[in-house]
Amino acid sequence: MDTSAKHYKRLRMQVDLWRPLSSPALPDGYQFVSWKPIVQERHAQVQWRSFRNDLDGQVFRCLGSLTGCRRLLHETVAHSQFAPESTWLIQFQPEPDWPPVDCAMIQGLIRPGSVGAIQNVGVVPEHRGFGLGRAILLKALHGFRLHGARYATLEVTADNRAAVGLYLSTGFEVTRVLYRSQTAGAVVSGSERRPHQTERRLIQADASDVPTAPVRGASTGP
16 A cells, blocks of 8 residues: 555445335425436536535545536436436425525446445535435435345445444445545555454444534545
């Protein structure tokens, strides 16, 4: 492992979609917006606002700029495995005559073997703490299930304790531990491994210390 560059510990997580899933619920004034090509720019804007000042904007430099987010969204939706059923926005519109404000987003792919892959989960700072991260994650998981997927996977930075806690509470389990380089966001050669039993318990305990923390941007892999 190159010790001259900064590395970030990442967790790969998986959930069994055959287990019971809660229904996604939003607070008053919030609505889900389904995927259509016309909302691609809106996804990019929310992604940028969610990640630009957060940890994952450092891990994946493309998330720190609007240009990078636009490029990433273009690559995601052009992918042959793109899953529109698991790609959503949340907008806030408390009154019918008010202009809606986009405040959360998620994208998904269907990997070979019918495995759902969460790409990015982001909630803009001013709308955190209202359960939007949980709601939009569940919306994507139900989309994967409708597609026939048995499992869903994601990747998260270990230091993003609020996101790790959310995923654990939704039924995800840590399956792999790896490190990514800040310079390229690529997996550091030789770093990927299974989590140790003690490490699993520490991750669970660490995440449980922040049960009410708002979920910030959580990039789950490029």
